[in-house]
Amino acid sequence: MLILQRSICFMVPRCGTTWVREAIKRALPEGTRPFKEFGSKHSTRMPESNEEKKMFPSVPSLRFCFVREPRAWVRSRWTLGPWDDELTGFWSANMLEFCERVSDPMVEMYFAKYTKLCQFVGHVETLADDLVTVLRQSGEKINETALRSTPKQNWTDWE
Numbered sequence: 001m002l003i004l005q006r007s008i009c010f011m012v013p014r015c016g017t018t019w020v021r022e023a024i025k026r027a028l029p030e031g032t033r034p035f036k037e038f039g040s041k042h043s044t045r046m047p048e049s050n051e052e053k054k055m056f057p058s059v060p061s062l063r064f065c066f067v068r069e070p071r072a073w074v075r076s077r078w079t080l081g082p083w084d085d086e087l088t089g090f091w092s093a094n095m096l097e098f099c100e101r102v103s104d105p106m107v108e109m110y111f112a113k114y115t116k117l118c119q120f121v122g123h124v125e126t127l128a129d130d131l132v133t134v135l136r137q138s139g140e141k142i143n144e145t146a147l148r149s150t151p152k153q154n155w156t157d158w159e
Helices: 016-028 069-078 097-100 104-115 124-138 144-148
Strands: 007-009 062-067 120-123
Touching: 007 124, 007 144, 016 124, 016 144, 062 104, 062 124, 069 097, 069 104, 120 124
Parallel strands: 007 062, 062 120
Antiparallel strands: none
16 A cells, blocks of 8 residues: 555555556655555555554545456456466456456455545546546645656556
8 A cells, every 4th residue: 555645545456556656656746755655565454553553644544546347357357367366266367268257246346345445436447537636635735747647557458
């Protein structure tokens, strides 16, 4: 997760997280540390110890994440290969077979471990607009032009 001055971003795999990280770096004022990271990249673990809690903003923070259309997410998830997560048992080297095995409700349950922690859930399909919206709602000072000029990251031809 990324911890900003006034917000926390949970990083859902295959939902624009590499782009979001870079866009936030570009959007925040020069000379400021763009964010701290807590836990592994896609962690949903909240801080427990007093030492961990010191990393988090002293002001109330808006928690947010991004998801994507379930079928597009399943295709993108397939590109990771057999990864150790809830969908490992459905893996197939054939993308179409993997996509048939993973239902939309399964994807929604996967997303829920992130979305249930958040007050704002944006979408990959409107990533830049949603990131601008949530950063403004949280009170982060941003350069919108710099954010929107961030090149696409990890994009595939079929997206």
